[in-house]
Amino acid sequence: MFGKNQLDPDSRFRNYSDLVIKTCMLAGKIMIENGSEMTRVNDTIKRIARNAGMPNLKTYITITGIMISVNDNSETQITEIDKRAFDLRKITAVNDLSRRFAEHKTTLEQFYQELQHVSDLDTYFPYWMKILSAAILSGSIEVVFRGDYSVFFITCVIGMLGWIIFDYLNRIVKVEFINEFTAAISIGMLAMLARKLGLGSGVDNMIIGGVMPLVPGVQITNAVRDLMSGNLVSGPARAMEAIMGACALGFGVALALKWFG
Secondary structure (H helix, E strand, O other): OOOOOOOOHHHHHHHHHHHHHHHHHHHHHHHHHOOOOHHHHHHHHHHHHHHOOOOOEEEEEEOOEEEEEEOOOOOEEEEEOOOOOOOHHHHHHHHHHHHHHHOOOOOHHHHHHHHHHHOOOOOOOOHHHHHHHHHHHHHHHHHHHHOOHHHHHHHHHHHHHHHHHHHHHHHHOOOHHHHHHHHHHHHHHHHHHHHHOOOOOOHHHHHHHHHHHHOOHHHHHHHHHHHHOOOOOHHHHHHHHHHHHHHHHHHHHHHHHHHHO
8 A cells, every 4th residue: 555645656757747748738839839849849859859858749739739648648738829029039048948857957846847937037128128129120120221321321210110009009909900001001191291291201121121120030930940851831821920910011102102192
């Protein structure tokens, strides 16, 4: 008979395998939510399981959910991915914790607890620095693409205001298509207002620079990488997400030109 505080071997195995699955699932969820491609997520989960002594762990990963199970164990766990952003620091944090676990510098329990704190990390940079970056990117891209130095500063302002509108809407509206569409309309209106005030003559140049901080470049890159790695579910899904974002920007600018042009 086992003592009151003792578990039989089967129970200990079930508890351990449950912790392995939870750790793998949390690591994968953090990575997907913050912009990682599926190949990296799958590789990280498999490495964690292998280093935990469960090389037969099976996974099914998409951009909207993760399913994980262990061979010879009927238990399967599923988690949903209901938000996606881009924070490479959190992906790096998961990779660093995974390496520490592989080097036996931390236990599985500690690994799982530290993963729970990764989502609480602050964003890369303070808000003012993000605004400044959006402004500089807008003006610089306008000069690179169009070579019109006369509207550099006003393009910086338009791009900054467009990004502020997009970021504010992201906090209250969960449909990113609508946020990008509204921000694009605002950028088009600001560009035409700047022309009417005599602050610049090249409306097209100002709009091109202003929308650049909103262009879904990372989504397109991840879609191509997923397709090239043979992931025929997440690749097209990411590509469609990127296309919808690009269409929202195009439709928003076109509508602003039609209404106020």
